[in-house]
Amino acid sequence: MTQPNATDSQAYINRVRAEIEAEAETRRRRDPELQRQEREIERAWIEVAPPGAAGSQGELLLDRADRLSMIDVDAPLGTKPGIRQLKGSIRKGVYWYLRYVTDQVNALNNVLTRLLRRFDERISSLEDAAAVADVGGLVDPVPEPDGAVADTVASILADHAGRVVVLGCGSGVLVRPLHDAGVAVHGVDVDALAILPGVRSGLDLRAGEPASHLAAARAGEFGAVVAAGFVEDLGPAAAQRVVEQAIAAVGNGTVVIATGDPADRDVIDRELRVGRGLSPATWAYLFGRTGATVDLVETADPRLRTLVVARLA
Amino acid sequence: MSSVDLLVPELKSGDAIGAHTLLLRDVFVAQGATVRFVAQQPSSMNEDVLLVSAWKKPGDLIVLQHGIGSLLAEAVIKRRLPAVLNYHNITPPEFVEAWDADHIAGLRWGRAQLHQLAPLAPRAVADSQYNANELIDVGFADVRVAPVLWNVRKGNDRQVDHDAPVILFVGRVAANKCHHDLIAALAALTTTHPTARLVVVGSPASESYQRALDAFAKRLGVGGHVDFVGAVDDATLAAHLANAAVFLCLSEHEGFCVPVVEAMAAGVPVIAYDAAVLSETVGDAGILLGDKTPHAVATAVARVLDEPGLEQHLIDRGRQRADDFSLAVSSKAHRAAFDGLVAR
Numbered sequence: 160m161t162q163p164n165a166t167d168s169q170a171y172i173n174r175v176r177a178e179i180e181a182e183a184e185t186r187r188r189r190d191p192e193l194q195r196q197e198r199e200i201e202r203a204w205i206e207v208a209p210p211g212a213a214g215s216q217g218e219l220l221l222d223r224a225d226r227l228s229m230i231d232v233d234a235p236l237g238t239k240p241g242i243r244q245l246k247g248s249i250r251k252g253v254y255w256y257l258r259y260v261t262d263q264v265n266a267l268n269n270v271l272t273r274l275l276r277r278f279d280e281r282i283s284s285l286e287d288a289a290a291v292a293d294v295g296g297l298v299d300p301v302p303e304p305d306g307a308v309a310d311t312v313a314s315i316l317a318d319h320a321g322r323v324v325v326l327g328c329g330s331g332v333l334v335r336p337l338h339d340a341g342v343a344v345h346g347v348d349v350d351a352l353a354i355l356p357g358v359r360s361g362l363d364l365r366a367g368e369p370a371s372h373l374a375a376a377r378a379g380e381f382g383a384v385v386a387a388g389f390v391e392d393l394g395p396a397a398a399q400r401v402v403e404q405a406i407a408a409v410g411n412g413t414v415v416i417a418t419g420d421p422a423d424r425d426v427i428d429r430e431l432r433v434g435r436g437l438s439p440a441t442w443a444y445l446f447g448r449t450g451a452t453v454d455l456v457e458t459a460d461p462r463l464r465t466l467v468v469a470r471l472a
Numbered sequence: 473m474s475s476v477d478l479l480v481p482e483l484k485s486g487d488a489i490g491a492h493t494l495l496l497r498d499v500f501v502a503q504g505a506t507v508r509f510v511a512q513q514p515s516s517m518n519e520d521v522l523l524v525s526a527w528k529k530p531g532d533l534i535v536l537q538h539g540i541g542s543l544l545a546e547a548v549i550k551r552r553l554p555a556v557l558n559y560h561n562i563t564p565p566e567f568v569e570a571w572d573a574d575h576i577a578g579l580r581w582g583r584a585q586l587h588q589l590a591p592l593a594p595r596a597v598a599d600s601q602y603n604a605n606e607l608i609d610v611g612f613a614d615v616r617v618a619p620v621l622w623n624v625r626k627g628n629d630r631q632v633d634h635d636a637p638v639i640l641f642v643g644r645v646a647a648n649k650c651h652h653d654l655i656a657a658l659a660a661l662t663t664t665h666p667t668a669r670l671v672v673v674g675s676p677a678s679e680s681y682q683r684a685l686d687a688f689a690k691r692l693g694v695g696g697h698v699d700f701v702g703a704v705d706d707a708t709l710a711a712h713l714a715n716a717a718v719f720l721c722l723s724e725h726e727g728f729c730v731p732v733v734e735a736m737a738a739g740v741p742v743i744a745y746d747a748a749v750l751s752e753t754v755g756d757a758g759i760l761l762g763d764k765t766p767h768a769v770a771t772a773v774a775r776v777l778d779e780p781g782l783e784q785h786l787i788d789r790g791r792q793r794a795d796d797f798s799l800a801v802s803s804k805a806h807r808a809a810f811d812g813l814v815a816r
Contacts (some may be wrong), residue, residue: 168789170757173784176759179775183768193767194662200656200692200766207687209680212570212647351763367762377605 160243170361177358180366181350218312221276228268232257297431301391303329304417307459308466312415315456315468316342319410321382327389331357333417338362347372348388373401379410387417390442392434402445409471414451416442416467425461427434439465474505474815475531476608479524479544479555483515486703488620488730489539489560494519495621495799496535496558499806505533512543533813536589538562539727541581549588556813557589557596557612561603561727561749562618565715567648571678586610599805599807601727602749619797620728625706627716627738630787636667637777640691640740642709642731643723646677647739651685653722653745655763660766661694661773668773673712687699696762713738718776721750722764729753733797736790741776741783757793758786 187193210224232254236246308446312334316323321343325333330347330353336342344363344456348354365372369389381416384405393401405414421429421436437445443453446469478500494517497507507671508522508773516522524544534555542561548555563757565576590611598604599620607615615635632638639658643649653673676682682700689695689773704712719735721744732753735742742758744750751760759772766792776783795801 168785171785172756172759175775177759179759179761180763180768181770182775183763183765186771187767196660197766200659202654202655203691204688207684208652209570209684261789264564365762 167361170363171361172227173365174358177351177355177364179368184351184366188210199287202353214431221272221279224272225276228265228270228272230261230264232261236267298428301419302462303332304331304387304458304463308417308463309333311456311458311466312338313340313342314378315466316372316383316385317416319382319413321409323383323385324372324376324408325385325387326373327387328357328364329388331360331362331364333385333387334362349472360382370397370401372403376404378406378407381408382410382413383413384409385415385417390416390418390436392432392436394434398437398442399445402442402449403417406446406449406451406471411472413471414446414467414469416469417463418442418467419462422462423464435464438465441463442467443469474500474503474533476505476507476508476533476534476535476814477501477510477527477531478535478537479510479548480537481512481540481542481544482509483509483517483521485517485518488536488622490517490518491623492558492560492621495623495803496806499803499810500814501622503807505814510544512792524700532715532745532815533810535810538582538586538589538637541577541583541585544757545582545585545589548592550583552592554592555589556810557586557593557607559598559603559607559727561599561606561670561725563646563648563725564585567725568646568678571681575678579651595810595813596788597806600749600752602752603727616809617628618769618809619802620730620799621799621802621806622733623799624733624737624794624797625710627740628710630739631714632717634717634777637665637717638712638715639668639670639714639718639720639773640673640733640735641670641720642673642712643675643721643729644670644677645682645685646680648725649721649759650727650745650764651681653691653766653769654689655685655692655694656722656766657720657722657769657773658697659694660770662694662697664770664774668692668777670698671702671712672698672700672714673702673709709734710738713740716740718743718773720769720773721745722769723747723750726753729765733794734756737794739787739791741786742790743772743776745769753797755793755796757789 213282236243309332312333316337317340323337323342323344325346328334328348331346334344334346346364347369349368353363354366386401390401399457418439420438422438439455443455446453451469451471456468458464458466478497480489480491483490499505509519509520510524512524524547530553534553535558535602536545536555537558539560561581565579569576587610595614596607596612597616597618601617604617626740630653641654645651654670658668661668689698713735719740720744721732725748727749728729732742736757742754744754744758744760745764746760746762754760754790761768761772782806
């Protein structure tokens with residue numbers, strides 16, 4: 160392969176990283192054995208790590224709690240003759256007392272473990288009732304914005320100071336015009352496969368959770384935040400969190416929300432999509448409450464007809 | 473001529489903060505200052521050290537090395553001395569609390585002391601922007617960045633056995649450095665590269681963590697592929713670096729990560745989890761991963777092992793990047809960071 164020169168080293172490394180993450184994702188989707196092996200690895204670590212130090216597999220931790228909750232009063236005696244007799248005498252002498260104490264502690268531990276199990280079952284049943292995780296894939300993911308939206312976003316942010324981050328960037332449609340205009344911009348999307356074409360064409364796109372990326376941002380880290388895709392299905396509490404975190408991340412900058420209006424969805428989309436989503440008008444209201452200057456900017460995209468532009472300066 | 477008191481918990485060999493403090497002395501001496509070390513305990517190196525209990529009259533400039541709670545910081549706080557803080561970061565206790573109940577008190581103490589030191593410090597100097605950001609968040613007003621002073625060695629000629637590739641990590645065996653993720657990645661890698669081995673250089677900071685790692689490797693069937701070699705001398709470390717096909721760092725928390733710089737200087741391709749300071753130290757000279765699930769890491773390692781063009785790029789770019797942290801460059805950065813504080 161051709162060696163990249165120093166000037167495009169960063170783009171080359173970005174591309175390699177994106178290809179690695181896409182390849183890992185492709186293999187994981189194609190080969191269930193890999194998923195099983197990763198679960199086995201995680202399970203093995205949880206088995207040897209102290210409670211609370213590893214993983215989030217509650218069932219395994221509860222099994223462990225079950226085993227650890229029983230205190231055995233029969234301390235080992237060892238094999239050396241003299242020591243064994245001495246330990247045996249001590250054990251006999253204090254056995255009745257230790258038995259009395261450990262019976263109480265064991266009873267308490269047993270109750271606590273049962274309570275934890277009930278609690279775990281209760282959470283599981285609530286999750287089942289909410290059926291949050293089960294409907295993924297029944298409806299198509301929202302399509303990426305078209306070029307008209309990208310040009311509108313670029314014109315809003317063209318002269319903007321500071322780095323721009325596009326959350327939910329997909330293949331980089333919203334990133335491209337900003338990048339071409341010389342704006343320092345990167346995109347983040349949870350789909351490692353979706354970003355690959357954009358990375359290969361030289362865009363700075365990163366695989367990761369957009370919401371986590373925003374939550375981890377330092378105060379004033381960005382000049383502007385553009386949120387698309389992942390914001391389509393947020394409920395009120397999650398949306399409010401995005402508003403607060405975006406405002407903190409841009410300081411005196413600008414936040415752009417690119418989302419369709421839930422009222423425009425057809426009946427299947429409306430009923431099967433995981434979250435209900437907020438309309439541009441509601442997003443504008445949430446930003447307006449914070450004191451931001453909010454504009455609703457029209458675009459030529461029939462789905463993303465209105466962009467919410469909140470200026471904090 | 474200024475007198476400078478360098479406050480360091482302990483001056484000992486093989487310790488990054490100790491080595492940094494010795495080199496910082498050279499920076500001040502070159503500017504005409506007289507320097508003395510103030511420590512909590514006598515030095516195991518052949519250096520004159522004034523114990524903090526005997527430290528009565530402070531020098532014109534006080535520089536406190538801070539990487540854990542210390543009696544030195546306590547003395548500065550109690551006497552309300554205007555000490556410049558030289559910050560190397562403190563491991564957040566939550567990373568190690570399940571493993572090291574004894575150790576977390578010092579970590580919590582150190583972080584609490586930061587809040588008390590902030591109003592006293594005329595300036596703070598941090599190893600990295602990542603560390604500097606922590607200080608700014610705590611309330612330090614004047615924070616400068618200068619990379620840790622370290623005599624970065626170029627390393628020996630590479631002697632990599634591509635038929636039995638060695639994945640190397642160097643660092644204390646502590647939970648925040650996530651050696652268990654290295655072992656998990658090795659287990660995934662051996663499905664495609666069955667002869668791959670993991671070599672870990674560094675002393676165990678936690679016996680319970682070390683025991684769990686040994687058991688974990690055994691359970692995954694890669695116990696025979698993992699070598700914990702402990703702390704080693706410089707020559708042995710150079711040999712390990714020369715043999716390494718890849719330097720793999722999956723730490724959750726690092727404040728600077730000298731071993732990554734040493735690996736780059738020695739021409740070892742670096743793959744690292746993109747957390748804490750790593751993106752700042754590695755830059756574009758290594759592969760940073762946003763996902764450290766075993767097969768994602770194994771895919772990255774396999775890619776470097778199997779693609780000579782990429783391997784060579786990482787080697788070349790890594791050597792250039794290591795030059796950014798050479799002693800000459802870091803010394804210059806420290807002169808600038810302490811500018812105006814040392815009277816000639």
